[in-house]
Amino acid sequence: KILQTLASRLEELGIDTQQPGGLCCPLQPIVPSPVINGYRNKSTFSVNRGPDGNPKTVGLYVGTGKGQNIVCVKANHIEHIPLKHKQVAQCYEDFIRRSPLDPCLLFHTGGHWRELMVRTTSCGHTMAIVTFHPQELGQEALATQKSLLKEFFTCGPGAICALTSLYFQESTMTRCSHEQAPFQLLHGEPHIFEEVLGLKFRISPDAFFQVNTAGAEALYRAVGELGQAGGDTILLDICCGTGAIGLSLAHQVSKIIGIEVVEKAIEDARWNAAFNGISNCEFHSGKAEAVLPQLLSSWEDAQPVVAVVNPSRAGLHYRVVRAIRNCKSIRRLLYISCKPEGEAMRNFTELCCPPDPGKKLTGDPFAPTLAIPFDMFPHTVHCELVLLLTR
DSSP states (O other): OHHHHHHHHHHHTTOOOOOGGGOSSOBOOOBOOSOOSSOBSEEEEEEEOOTTOOSOEEEEEESOTTTTOOEEEOSTTOTTSOHHHHHHHHHHHHHHHHSSSOBOSSGGGOOOEEEEEEEEOTTSOEEEEEEEOOTTOOHHHHHHHHHHHHHHHHTSGGGGGOOSEEEEEEOSSSSOOTTTSOOEEEEEOSOEEEEETTEEEEEOTTOOOOSBHHHHHHHHHHHHHHHTOOTTOEEEEESOTTSHHHHHHGGGSSEEEEEESOHHHHHHHHHHHHHTTOOSEEEEESOHHHHHHHHHHTOTTSSOEEEEEOOOTTOOOHHHHHHHHTOTTEEEEEEEESOTTTHHHHHHHHHHSOOBGGGTBOSOOOEEEEEEEEOOSTTSSOOEEEEEEEO
8 A cells, every 4th residue: 555655646746656556666575573472672661540440550551542541451461572571560560559659640740650661682681761750859759769669670579570771760751862861770781782683782771773673683684685785885874773784784885874863872883883893884973864964965976875764753854855865876775664654655755756946856766666564563563664766
């Protein structure tokens, strides 16, 4: 449906891409995930009322705000969440039920205990991040809560979780970056480590890493093949996270350039490159729409460039699309999307439409060439789509 939609949009713009079945390009079969159950390396658990009415239930939301019927259901029956994540969630629930402090169900109604994030790796590491609304608590009261949480997970019943890292974030907003509200390490190591395609990766609390590690390996291999990047090619990795895609392909290109908005992830990427002995790379921290146009302005007719973009569900900023489109050196573009029917569709159209001086899209249009879906999220209806665009 996504490829049919793109074909019809391009047809409206006077570009005939129609393939059999009304698709804009050939579609390969879905690449299966090597792991089906318990594959998630990151889970976020909410705190709210359970079906039994207990306001200190740790789990996943069911219901809608509109219907005013939201309840928090324990995740024990969920197939794609690993046992370790469920164990940490259960221990956190036990802890907050012992605490005299209320949960923070709605920011304006008070309360403190909020969500829990758990990250695990195939190396056996476990990171837990507890989010806490400080409300009017002073530093001394906060220190007491941090001390009790640490004690519970290191010497108390929570010690069974054998946490590698325990983080605490005082947050007055739904989602906070490290810059807005620092992640405070209460216990253990500041990072956990993962291995992908023979490389070791360091992961910070808020760094992006594909949620299905085994699936990510299959995805990165395919990106390497589709990119057809040779020894004279620069690989441009936009929204690079901890550098996993670029670093896994560094051996086959002349240079890797990564851009990522999360500063800590760029620190991880640089560490990952150094630790794995990879020197042909540079990583830039900042918004892609600010960093990329400056970078590309000096590249005209330089080495061939293969670009890989892996944005969030919000897609690429228009200035990023424009910079890619107007850089003649980029002949192949791999767009990786977990929600291709959303904002990514706008990006696809902007990349493939006829030149539009009004929108400053002056470069030759890309053409959709091949689409490969990856089952990165077994037990859900979603796929990760890799769309190869060439010109």
